[in-house]
Amino acid sequence: MSATLTLVLLQFACYTIPAEQLAFEFNDLSSVLYTTKWYTNTIQFQKLLLFMMAKSQTIPYFTGAGIMNINVDTFGSVIKKSFSFYAIMKNILIK
Template identity: 50%
Template sequence: MFAIVVSSQFYCVWLCIAVLTAYDFVYVTCCIHVILQLRLLKHNIKDALDKYEENPKQRLCCYIRHHQFLYSVFHRMRNIFSVMLLFHYLVTLGSSCFVLLQLVLRDMDAVSYASQIITIIFFIVQFGLYTFPAEGVAFEFLDVPNAIYISKWYRNKVEIQKLVLYVMMKSQQQQYFSGAGLIDINVETFDSVLRKAISFCAVFKNVLNN
């Protein structure tokens, strides 16, 4: 029975490692792909507006369709990773508070202290792998109007200006990945997790001292 339990534990550990690694890898890879596609799209739109052509409408329509496609990819990713992002937010916040409390309240030897530090670093780094790529995707979408604005859009016809105006209006609606629609996942969320964990430990320690 003991051997079965130990085998099950090893199986679950390796399964969790494989699933988390694959899931994180897919998420980060998709975010990087969308970021690179948006950067290429900004360059192409600016290039089409800067180079004077008789009828750049066909090229711009192609780029606008690609912009809409990237938006659809973003919304699909947002729906797919929504629950997972909320789960990691709660796990990171709870684990950080728990580990910091142990560091503050318990007397530990060097090995235990180092293991707790490594644990909290692991949770924070993993949550950073979700927040920073999400921030990058949101920034690139928001930066599309800036790429259009610094181009020579004013040299083109009115119908061309109307096309790029649509893209600018669409991109002004800044959107982030969300945790089940409850919180936005970005760099500010990453910062708030650290501040909340430290504040919780400080308040809890003051309560015990009083």
């Protein structure tokens, strides 16, 4: 049972850590776009950059069945709850 729990948590980590990194990268993208010399380009290019900056400001999150956002905080919460559940079950089964 503990091996199954470990494999499930590792699989969950494989989704959460890259998802969090992707959210940080999107946040950094708008800052990088703003620091370029966008004002020296054509109006059409400036409009395109403005659109890209606005889209990159919304932080994308993967959702677990639309119920909760999957990020590193959620992963930490799941690990804490899993070990609490394990400790409770161990105490119940030992007695």
